[in-house]
Amino acid sequence: EDQVTQSPEALRLQEGESSSLNCSYTVSGLRGLFWYRQDPGKGPEFLFTLYSAGEEKEKERLKATLTKKESFLHITAPKPEDSATYLCAVQEAYSGAGSYQLTFGKGTKLSVIP
Amino acid sequence: DAGITQSPRHKVTETGTPVTLRCHQTENHRYMYWYRQDPGHGLRLIHYSYGVKDTDKGEVSDGYSVSRSKTEDFLLTLESATSSQTSVYFCAIRQGLYGYEQYFGPGTRLTVT
Numbered sequence: 390e391d392q393v394t395q396s397p398e399a400l401r402l403q404e405g406e407s408s409s410l411n412c413s414y415t416v417s418g419l420r421g422l423f424w425y426r427q428d429p430g431k432g433p434e435f436l437f438t439l440y441s442a443g444e445e446k447e448k449e450r451l452k453a454t455l456t457k458k459e460s461f462l463h464i465t466a467p468k469p470e471d472s473a474t475y476l477c478a479v480q481e482a483y484s485g486a487g488s489y490q491l492t493f494g495k496g497t498k499l500s501v502i503p
Numbered sequence: 504d505a506g507i508t509q510s511p512r513h514k515v516t517e518t519g520t521p522v523t524l525r526c527h528q529t530e531n532h533r534y535m536y537w538y539r540q541d542p543g544h545g546l547r548l549i550h551y552s553y554g555v556k557d558t559d560k561g562e563v564s565d566g567y568s569v570s571r572s573k574t575e576d577f578l579l580t581l582e583s584a585t586s587s588q589t590s591v592y593f594c595a596i597r598q599g600l601y602g603y604e605q606y607f608g609p610g611t612r613l614t615v616t
Contacts, residue, residue, distance in 0.1 A: 423603075489603055
């Protein structure tokens with residue numbers, strides 16, 4: 390069973406059409422939940438870290454929220470340049486001595502059509 | 504930009520040959536990581552390092568070894584490349600004392616024929 394599940398796998402939006410991406414997780418103790426953006430042919434770009442339920446972070450048209458079982462990445466009035474794959478990752482509170490390992494979901498590919 | 508470079512950026516090699524990928528950082532970060540990214544699997548941790556000569560295995564370490572003789576360089580070696588190791592390889596660093604996020608390099612696309 391995957392520890393991190395992202396949905397949907399792909400999402401097509403019209404420019405200006407707001408929506409949300411979901412990341413659900415099943416780790417027993419969460420140290421942090423991370424959102425990344427990845428453009429084709431590039432490495433993941435860090436967006437947000439969320440540490441506790443109820444926490445919210447915002448950056449331009451993106452807002453990330455966290456509950457005890459899932460996180461949402463809300464995209465408000467998206468533009469074509471927001472097209473990318475968005476990755477979610479979790480870090481368990483007891484993730485091996487010294488590793489601070491991240492476990493990633495498979496991502497949501499977002500396409501914003503002009 | 505976390506000052507991470509990877510080399511080579513692209514490589515094609517034959518089955519059974521040894522391959523070494525290099526990750527170089529310029530900001531003296533203690534933690535470094537190697538991931539592979541494959542369609543349908545997402546990013547998976549291969550090995551990580553928590554200091555010079557201190558390394559440990561990740562989720563998919565079979566067939567890979569690593570070395571870190573200097574803070575700035577973390578090497579990933581495929582002793583005898585197989586077609587199943589065709590992938591995109593990313594290096595990452597953990598930045599800062601209190602932040603847990605990782606920052607990624609640009610990646611190396613490896614094809615094993």
